[in-house]
Amino acid sequence: MKEKPMIGHKIRRLRNQLGITQSDMAQAIGISASYLNLIEHNQRPVTVALLFKLGQSFDIDLKDFATDDTTRLLTDVTEFFADPSIAGHSVSKREMRDFVNSQPNIASAMLQMYTTFRSMKNDMQNAVTGVSEHGGVGVSSQAEQMRLYLQENDNYFHELEEAAENFTIEAGLSRDSLMGDLARWFKNYRNIDVQVVPADVMGNNLRRYDPHRVRVLLNESLRRPQRMFQLLLQVASLTQSEVIEKLVAKADNPAIADPLRNQLSGYFAAAVMMPYGPFLDAARKLRYDLDLIGRRFGVSFEQVCHRLTSMSRPGxxxxxxxxxxxxxxxxxxxxxxxxxxxxxxxxxxxxxxxxxxxxxxxxxxxxxxxxxxxxxxxxxxxxxxxxxxxxxxxxxxxxxxxxxxxxxxxxxxxxxxxxxxxxxxxxxxxxxxxHVCERPDCAQRSQPPLGHSIRFDPYRRVLGLYDPDA
CATH class of the missing domain: 3.30.450 (Beta-Lactamase)
Structure with a gap:
């Protein structure tokens, strides 16, 4: 049975933003003030009917309200308490769950501070050793921020889906001849030649756009799906900058602006190669046969998997x-x-x-x-x-x-x-x-369970490296 979302904190935040009392909001959606109080403290779930009443009574994004972020918060809070920096504070999973359910906004603020702490610690390590724990200053934090942005949007961007559909029509692209159609578009509409160049000449470059000689160079080592993808990345750079820049501006995070532009360009490319409607229809009819979907659309296994994560169009x-x-x-x-x-x-x-x-x-x-x-x-x-x-x-x-x-x-x-x-x-x-798992009987464990210290018992040895009962 599908669990109803526990989103009381979002309702409480909305009510505070509107500056109305619990009685006023309860009257607007047809429930008692006492029941609304239970909902706001996540002691009662929000039903679909109640969610629609909220949408009818107040100007809210139902998609955002319907998303229960409790699981994500619990995972992140568990990591926080597993950090060696706060060793000695034993907190049970139940306590963490209660904390997240009752005080999600405080949990989010705490996690934001923890992310900043990790980033500062990483920068200091880099200053001392020259190498950060994640391979570079701020790289992990930057990648994590972008991942969270994609997750918040369900990895779906309607503007890019629409742009891909329009470009496909305007350029006269066909799935069965996409590579040739793209090369023709570059030549006819931009007077740009597409050339496949020997690998030893291209070196580490998979694609290079030469605006002076008006040509796009592709590394011969690329397979056909990869060549099409690279060409479409270039199309995005030449034709979709306005759409992409609006999405980057909406993210309102300068730290991820550059990698996000690259990510959104890739999203556009995938949307052209695997159009939303036909792709989802094929996936359903083929019962998500990943290999067969890839063959039908002429794309790689990884490209199919990536695209399936973006099938989040409302309705x-x-x-x-x-x-x-x-x-x-x-x-x-x-x-x-x-x-x-x-x-x-x-x-x-x-x-x-x-x-x-x-x-x-x-x-x-x-x-x-x-x-x-x-x-x-x-x-x-x-x-x-x-x-x-x-x-x-x-x-x-x-x-x-x-x-x-x-x-x-x-x-x-x-x-x-x-x-x-x-x-x-x-x-x-x-x-x-x-580092965040509390299963006591795992022989595969590489770190001690959360909240347990490592002890040595000279008279006893258990399966695995750590004895949580010691």
């Missing part, structure tokens, strides 16, 4: 997917949370998760039904992905991508047919990450 939404990309060492290079699956800001992921097993079976889609600590069940698909060509004698980068959703949606996915999705089905217990 025509697809499954809410989360996305992750890791390397063999467990480092996360891309991540996008969704629904009740929220990734931690820092650290890696759970070693029990199927995405880590993908490297043992290259190019094979692995699946898993897993259960998080809070009881949320998720269905996950994982596979290794190919990267661009690398010169002989050099180490080729390896990645695996993971796409998943709430288990209640798995019945619509062809890969889940082999699994028992019932409540009594066997599941794999996983956590967000060792």
């Amino acid at each position: 025509d939404k697809g499954i809410s997917f989360f996305f992750l990309r890791i390397d063999p060492a467990g480092n996360i290079s891309k991540r996008l949370s969704a629904g009740r699956m929220q990734f931690g800001k820092y650290g890696g992921t759970c070693a029990r998760w199927v995405v880590h097993q993908a490297f043992r079976s290259p190019n094979k889609i692995l699946t898993q039904v897993a259960e998080l600590e809070e009881g949320q069940r998720i269905f996950t698909m994982a596979r290794t992905v190919s990267v661009t060509w690398t010169p002989p004698g050099t180490i080729a980068p390896e990645f695996a991508v993971c796409l998943g959703c709430d288990v209640k949606n798995a019945k619509d996915i062809i890969y889940a047919d082999q699994h028992d999705l019932g409540l009594k089905a066997s599941v794999t217990p996983i956590g967000v990450g060792c």
Whole structure:
């Protein structure tokens, strides 16, 4: 059964902004003041009917109000209390959950301060050692801020979807001849030549626009889907700057302006290659057969997974997917949370998760039904992905991508047919990450459980590195 959203803090904030009493708001939406008080303190959920009454009575964004951010906040607060800087303050998961439910605004403010602290600590480390814990000054914080912006928008941007549809029509693009159509558009409308250049000439450049010689150069090492994507990135730069700049301005965060421009350009490119309506229709009819969707649209496996996370158009939404990309060492290079699956800001992921097993079976889609600590069940698909060509004698980068959703949606996915999705089905217990996971019986644990210190018992040894009962 789908849980009703606990969004009392948003209603209380709206009421305070409007400057009205609980009695006034309660009368406007047809409930008692005492019941509204319970709602504002998250002691009662908000029903769909009540949500619509709020929308009719006040000028609010229903999409924003309907989004319950409790799971994300709980994940972030758990990370906060797992930080070694505040060791000695043992806080249970129940206490954290109660705190987030009753004081979400204070929790958000605390987390904002914690993010600033982490960034300052990172900068100081860089000043002393020359290398930050995340590979550069402010990089992790910047990437996290952009990820949160995408998540707040459900990774959906109607302006870019519309721009992609208009460009497709104006340029006369066809899915079956997209590469040739794009090259013709560059020549006919911009008098720009598209040239594929030998890899040794291009070096590390995948694409280079030469405005003086009026040409776009593509590295020959790129596969066809990658070539189309690179050309469309250039199209976005030449034709969509106004749309993109408006979205960057709406983000109102100068720290992420440049990477956000790049991200939004990629969004436009994906929307041209995989138009929203036809893509979502194909995904539903093919029951989210990732390989077959990729073949139908002439795109890569990773591009399909990326695009599926943006199927959030109001009135025509697809499954809410989360996305992750890791390397063999467990480092996360891309991540996008969704629904009740929220990734931690820092650290890696759970070693029990199927995405880590993908490297043992290259190019094979692995699946898993897993259960998080809070009881949320998720269905996950994982596979290794190919990267661009690398010169002989050099180490080729390896990645695996993971796409998943709430288990209640798995019945619509062809890969889940082999699994028992019932409540009594066997599941794999996983956590967000060792540093915030309290499962006491995990032999895979790389860090001690939250709130427990490391002790040595000379008369006893348990499975795994740490004994939470010691």
